[in-house]
């Protein structure tokens with residue numbers, strides 16, 4: 227399990243999460259940030275600071291945002 231960044235991050239890129247993550251697993255992409263699911267320790271710190279509520283625990287990602295689970299995974303391949 228990991229936390230997942232979803233569409234509200236697109237073109238927003240507030241970046242509070244990057245500063246907050248204790249294991250530095252949030253990386254900047256072209257249009258949004260991504261969480262490396264292999265490194266994320268599920269602390270939830272990023273979810274709490276995201277001003278656009280783009281971050282969810284994987285099992286709570288809304289149905290219409292589920293493609294972001296794979297997009298976050300793929301970013302780190």
Ligand code: SF4
Nearest residue numbers: 247266267269270272
């Ligand atoms: Fe980083 Fe914690 Fe967010 Fe995972 S849940 S990305 S470890 S801040």
